[in-house]
Amino acid sequence: MEEMDFFSEKNRPTVQEDFQVKDEHEMKFGVSGSIKSEPETGLQLSFCVTKTKEKQESQQLKALQLELYRLNEENRKLRSMLDHISNNYSALHAQIRLVMNQRALNDPQQQDQRNDMSSPAFSIHQFTNPSPAGTLDIEHHSHPNKETVEPSLGNCIEHISKDSEQDVVQMGSKRPFSENSPDQTSQSCVGSKFPKGEQAKNTDNVLEVPCRKARVSVRARSDAPLITDGCQWRKYGQKMAKGNPCPRAYYRCTMSTGCPVRKQVQRSAEDKTILITTYEGNHNHPLPPAAITMANTTSAAATMLLSGSTTSKETLTHSNVYQSLLPYTSTIATLSASAPFPTITLDLTQNPNPNPNPKAMQFLRSAHPHPPVPHTQFPLPLYSCARPFGHPNQTVQRHSSMVETLTAAISTDPNLTAALASAISSFISAPVTNRNSPADAQFSQSSTTFSTN
């Protein structure tokens, strides 16, 4: 950065300052000092006024020109900074691809998947999941042309996040539901859950990306014990969490045997009227309409959290849900990448819009028309991978549209956008460590939290 010579500026008043000084002088002594000191005729007076006006205008013009020049300079500096960042990004991306190619060549077990690794996103996915099985995620097939469309690091992380969400399915061999889970064939094995010996076989030259599971946390003000999200849940545990007098309840989805989705419900320690619900995993079964929209939004939030993708507003205006989300966009407040799971928090405890969008209200009513128990109506959808009844093929399309939806919803708040960009960039630029290092399986990401409220 250039050093600025403040002294030269100090010693030489700017045109603007000049103008102000003169202005003050004129206000003190009338239209012009010369007029007061030397009485003149009316003609001379008008001539002097005209001359002074012209002088003022020319000085104003100079001031504006200076301002324009200053802004241009600032613009130029910002452009150069942007170029610099873009170059760094390109270099980093090239390095990642290089390492991936090397890894592909070194690992004979991946040979049969070489074709699929043409996508950088998938390659990263393989990277972060040193699975001996090396099974493919169904969703990866849904984006065969990712590289040509958008070969971005964001996509890589998006896939990592999807994978991470699906880690929940393979919690262990004891799980009865994991045996017949429809998602099982689509699951890549989870590094952290594998026996250490097994892991060691597959961790050579493997990079660790600091992400295991994505979580979506929803804060809502409610006296009810649960929020209504359209799914059926069964409580399987309750624990006292440290630092909170209220117990944390654990639920799993019971709409299908083997559904890996879990949620935790806990009241806020600071404000017991706030109910914090944390969702994890993807449904592996059709969902009722009320649950579909819910599922989509939190999953989009989770994906957005890690993908860092940007979306033009043009696409958003086509999304109905976007309209319903608008009243809540400013409530999406917190992104935490702290260990062990990156979590995005949708804070619905604020009331951002006194006149919420009618569509949002409609959605609120439709989420659960006749709740059997006093639940809080939950305005946001959950889990994009959920399949609606009878429309299994809509999953991918809905997923991407919802990602766009939430990403854009967040982008409508400039402060949040800036904070989010900062958080995501810090997330992306987190140190990439080698699994052979002692800190291999550790998610050493520092916490990134921000708030717009």
Added chain:
DNA sequence: CGGATTTGACCGGCGC
């Protein structure tokens, strides 16, 4: 009686 909930035990990760 079957499904849901409760609750103490257990397990694995992590820090010291």
Added chain:
DNA sequence: GCGCCGGTCAAATCCG
């Protein structure tokens, strides 16, 4: 190695 803590399991209990 030990203790703490979060998360899960599973037997006991509850409830419609």
